[in-house]
Amino acid sequence: xxxxxxxxxxxxxxxxxxxxxxxxxxxxxxxxxxxxxxxxxxxxxxxxxxxxxxxxxxxxxxxxxxxxxxxxxxxxxxxxxxxxxxxxxxxxxxxxxxxxxxxxxxxxxxxxxxxxxxxxxxxxxxxxxxxxxxxxxxxxxxxxxxxxxxxxxxxxxxxxxxxxxxxxxxxxxxxxxxxxxxxxxxxxxxxxxxxxxxxxxxxxxxxxxxxxxxxxxxxxxxxxxxxxxxxxxxxxxxxxxxxxxxxxxxxxxxxxxxxxxxxxxxxxxxxxxxxxxxxxxxxxxxxxxxxxxxxxxxxxxxxxxxxxxxxxxxxxxxxxxxxxxxxxxxxxxxxxxxxxxxxxxxxxxxxxxxxxxxxxxxxxxxxxxxxxxxxxxxxxxxxxxxxxxxxxxxxxxxxxxxxxxxxxxxxxxxxxxxxxxxxxxxxxxxxxxxxxxxxxxxxxxxxxxxxxxxxxxxxxxxxxxxxxxxxxx
Amino acid sequence: xxxxxxxxxxxxxxxxxxxxxxxxxxxxxxxxxxxxxxxxxxxxxxxxxxxxxxxxxxxxxxxxxxxxxxxxxxxxxxxxxxxxxxxxxxxxxxxxxxxxxxxxxxxxxxxxxxxxxxxxxxxxxxxxxxxxxxxxxxxxxxxxxxxxxxxxxxxxxxxxxxxxxxxxxxxxxxxxxxxxxxxxxxxxxxxxxxxxxxxxxxxxxxxxxxxxxxxxxxxxxxxxxxxxxxxxxxxxxxxxxxxxxxxxxxxxxxxxxxxxxxxxxxxxxxxxxxxxxxxxxxxxxxxxxxxxxxxxxxxxxxxxxxxxxxxxxxxxxxxxxxxxxxxxxxxxxxxxxxxxxxxxxxxxxxxxxxxxxxxxxxxxxxxxxxxxxxxxxxxxxxxxxxxxxxxxxxxxxxxxxxxx
Numbered sequence: 001x002x003x004x005x006x007x008x009x010x011x012x013x014x015x016x017x018x019x020x021x022x023x024x025x026x027x028x029x030x031x032x033x034x035x036x037x038x039x040x041x042x043x044x045x046x047x048x049x050x051x052x053x054x055x056x057x058x059x060x061x062x063x064x065x066x067x068x069x070x071x072x073x074x075x076x077x078x079x080x081x082x083x084x085x086x087x088x089x090x091x092x093x094x095x096x097x098x099x100x101x102x103x104x105x106x107x108x109x110x111x112x113x114x115x116x117x118x119x120x121x122x123x124x125x126x127x128x129x130x131x132x133x134x135x136x137x138x139x140x141x142x143x144x145x146x147x148x149x150x151x152x153x154x155x156x157x158x159x160x161x162x163x164x165x166x167x168x169x170x171x172x173x174x175x176x177x178x179x180x181x182x183x184x185x186x187x188x189x190x191x192x193x194x195x196x197x198x199x200x201x202x203x204x205x206x207x208x209x210x211x212x213x214x215x216x217x218x219x220x221x222x223x224x225x226x227x228x229x230x231x232x233x234x235x236x237x238x239x240x241x242x243x244x245x246x247x248x249x250x251x252x253x254x255x256x257x258x259x260x261x262x263x264x265x266x267x268x269x270x271x272x273x274x275x276x277x278x279x280x281x282x283x284x285x286x287x288x289x290x291x292x293x294x295x296x297x298x299x300x301x302x303x304x305x306x307x308x309x310x311x312x313x314x315x316x317x318x319x320x321x322x323x324x325x326x327x328x329x330x331x332x333x334x335x336x337x338x339x340x341x342x343x344x345x346x347x348x349x350x351x352x353x354x355x356x357x358x359x360x361x362x363x364x365x366x367x368x369x370x371x372x373x374x375x376x377x378x379x380x381x382x383x384x385x386x387x388x389x390x391x392x393x394x395x396x397x398x399x400x401x402x403x404x405x406x407x408x409x410x411x412x413x414x415x416x417x418x419x420x421x422x423x424x425x426x427x428x429x430x431x432x433x434x435x436x437x438x439x440x441x442x443x444x445x446x447x448x449x450x451x452x453x454x455x456x457x458x459x460x461x462x463x464x465x466x467x468x469x470x471x472x473x
Numbered sequence: 474x475x476x477x478x479x480x481x482x483x484x485x486x487x488x489x490x491x492x493x494x495x496x497x498x499x500x501x502x503x504x505x506x507x508x509x510x511x512x513x514x515x516x517x518x519x520x521x522x523x524x525x526x527x528x529x530x531x532x533x534x535x536x537x538x539x540x541x542x543x544x545x546x547x548x549x550x551x552x553x554x555x556x557x558x559x560x561x562x563x564x565x566x567x568x569x570x571x572x573x574x575x576x577x578x579x580x581x582x583x584x585x586x587x588x589x590x591x592x593x594x595x596x597x598x599x600x601x602x603x604x605x606x607x608x609x610x611x612x613x614x615x616x617x618x619x620x621x622x623x624x625x626x627x628x629x630x631x632x633x634x635x636x637x638x639x640x641x642x643x644x645x646x647x648x649x650x651x652x653x654x655x656x657x658x659x660x661x662x663x664x665x666x667x668x669x670x671x672x673x674x675x676x677x678x679x680x681x682x683x684x685x686x687x688x689x690x691x692x693x694x695x696x697x698x699x700x701x702x703x704x705x706x707x708x709x710x711x712x713x714x715x716x717x718x719x720x721x722x723x724x725x726x727x728x729x730x731x732x733x734x735x736x737x738x739x740x741x742x743x744x745x746x747x748x749x750x751x752x753x754x755x756x757x758x759x760x761x762x763x764x765x766x767x768x769x770x771x772x773x774x775x776x777x778x779x780x781x782x783x784x785x786x787x788x789x790x791x792x793x794x795x796x797x798x799x800x801x802x803x804x805x806x807x808x809x810x811x812x813x814x815x816x817x818x819x820x821x822x823x824x825x826x827x828x829x830x831x832x833x834x835x836x837x838x839x840x841x842x843x844x845x846x847x848x849x850x851x852x853x854x855x856x857x858x859x860x861x862x863x864x865x866x867x868x869x870x871x872x873x874x875x876x877x
Contacts, residue, residue, distance in 0.1 A: 347620070380537075411609070412606050412609065413605060414628070438601075439602035439603060439628050440600070440601050440602065441605055
C-alpha cells in the first residue's frame, strides 16, 4: 500500500490532466497523476486523434476515387476496414506512449487506478476494487473528463447501438447507419462511414446540422453533405430503437410528431457529453454538480479548499484544447497564490477565444461569435465573405467548395467571429484566433501580407470584403 | 414582375427620410395595408404601408439608414408565384449601397492608431483594438494601466477604465469650456430651426397684447363639466373655439401671404402647439368653428397623444392660417410667439390669474388672462389684427355668444 504526499495531485491523465501535471512539474511542484485507463485520456485514445486517423483514411480514399480528376489512374479501389482501424489504434498507442515518456521526463509520478476524493488534500486510489494507495496533495485537480451522454431509450450496447467508442473500432462495415446527433462527433462519424460507402442518415433535433456553428456555415455544410449522399433529418428526434437480430428499427419523429421508421444495421448515439462525476467523492465533499458537470469558478476552484476542476468535467465547450489551457491556468493560479514570482498577467480563459474544429468533409472551423449571436448581443456588424471558388490555390487543389466568413463590430473594428467551411480550414482558424487574442482590428488584418498562393489568402479577402474592398470576387 | 418599393414622400416638404425600422423581413408575406417600415420624415415617424400584395424579396436599404432620398429604391417585393430569381431582373445599377452596415455611419477610411509613447518616452504596449476604443472614448491610453502580457493595455482595460484624476479634476476646476456633449439634431429639431429662423428673418412680426377676463368662461366651464363625466372641457378648448369663431367673424385675419397672392380661407383651421419630447409639433383642428367644445376637446386630446407618440400624419399638421401657443399651464404670465410659416398669426396665451381690476371706479378682483397676438404684417395690418384680437376677447368674455 502506497502512501505518499505531493504538492499537486491530478485525477485524470487526459489532455487537461497531463498538461496540468507537466506545468506543475515545470513550476517545481512535486506532482502525481492518477489515471484509470490510458494516459492521454479520451482525446488521444478514443476521441480527437483516432478519429482523425480514420478520417484521413477516408480522405485518401476519397482522393483515390477522384484520381481521374487529377489525371491519375487508380483502379480496383477498395479498403480493408481492419487495417484502417489498426492504423488508428496504432497511432493512439504511439501517442499514449509518448505521454508516458513526458511524465517520466518531468518526474511526475503516475499512479494507475481509480482515484476518489476522501477529503480536502486526500485521495484514495483503488484498482480492481482493491484499495492500493492513499495519496495526499496540497492541491488536487479533478480532471476526469466526460463520456457520451445516453438516454434511457437511446442506450448503446456496443453491438448494434454504438457510441463513439464503438464506432472507432467497428468489426463490420455497416451498410446502413443511423447517426443520432449532428454535433462534431456525429458529423465526423457520418462523414467517415459515408465516405467508405455506408448509407448514412443523420437525425438532428435542432433545425440544422452543426447547430453551434454560424447559420450560414451550417447551411453550407448541410448542402454539401446532402450532395455527398448523406441523408439529413433536422427538427427530428429518434423516439425508439427496436433491436432485431442484426438490425435496428428506428422510429424517427419530425417536429409535427409524424413518425416514420428506418431499418439500419448500426446506430451511433452522439447526443452530447456528460461529465464523469460519479464515484470520485464529489457529493460526500459537498462539491456542487449541475447537469452532470462540476460547478467551478473562473479559476477552476470548486469552493472546497485545495480542490480544483478543469476540462470536460466542468462543462462546455468540451474541447481538449480548452481542458489543456484550463489545466495551465489552474496550476499557475495555485503557484501565484503561493507567492510565485514567475507568474505574471494571469487571466481566466476567455471562452470567446476558443476555436472549434470539425473534421468532416468539408471541414468546419470557427472562433468567436456567430453573426446571429453578435447581432443578438446588439452589435452593429460588418460581415465579410469569401468563397473558395475565388481562390487560386483552392482551385489548384481541386477543393473549390467552401466559404470564409468574418464578423466585425462596425463601431470598433473588433473581429467578433470567424467561420469557415472547406478544405483545411481547421488549420487556418488559428490565424483568426491569434488576431482575436492580440486584439487586432480589421486594419492590421488588412495590412498583413498573406502568402500567395495559399488558402489563407481567403482569410485576407474575407476581411477586405467586410469593408467593401475585396479583390478577387 | 417584381415590384420595386421606393422611399415615399410622406409629407409635401419631405426630400429625404430616415429608415427607422423594417417591420417585415425578407420572405415575409405582405398584403396591401401591411406596414412595411417606419420612416422618420422631417416632421414625424410614420408608418409606411404596402399598396401591393406579395412577398418581401429583398431589403435594399438597411434599417437605421439616414437621409434616404425620396424615390430611392429601398426594397423589392415579389409578386405571387415569383421566386427570388425575379430579383435578378432588377438592374443592379438601381441597387445602391449594398445593404448591411455599409449604410451605417462608420468611418470609411481606417487608419491604424500609432503606438503611443509614454511621457517618459517609453513605448506603451497596447492592442490595436484597445487603442481604437480608447480613441473613441476620448481616453489617453497612457493613462490606462495594462493587464495583458507585460502590462500590455488590452480591450478590457480600456472598458473598465475610469477616466483618471486628470480628467476628473478638470471639471470642477472651472477653467476653460464647460464640459458638454454634442447630440446630433433630430429631423424635427432641424425643421424647427429652419422654419422658425426663416419666420423671424423674413416675416415682419408685430405684436398686440390684451387682457381677457375669464370669470364668465370659468363659470360656464364649471357648469358644463359638472353635468357629465363623459367630457372635460379645458380653458384651451374654449380658446380654440373662440379663435375659430373670431377668424370667421374677421375673415381678413384668416389669410396666408403667398408672395404675389393673398390666400383667403373660408374655414377656420386652428393649429395648436403641442410640446413633445425633443421639440414641438402643431396638429390642426380643422373647421373648428363648426365643431362644439366637446368635439374640439376630444380631437385635441387625440391629436396631442398622436403627436407625443410620434404618429402624426401629414394631414394632421399641415395647413391652417393660425396657431395657438398656450404656456398658461406653466405659469407664464405673458409671452410673444414666433409665427409658424406660412401662417399669418399666432396667439400666445398666458396664465389665467386673479388680478385687481377697476370696475365702475371700484377696485375688485377678476380672473384675468393676458394674451399676445403676433401677426405677419404682410398679410394682416394693425387694425385687422386688433379687430381679430377684440373678437377673440369678446367671445371669451361672453362665452354664451359662442352659441350664436
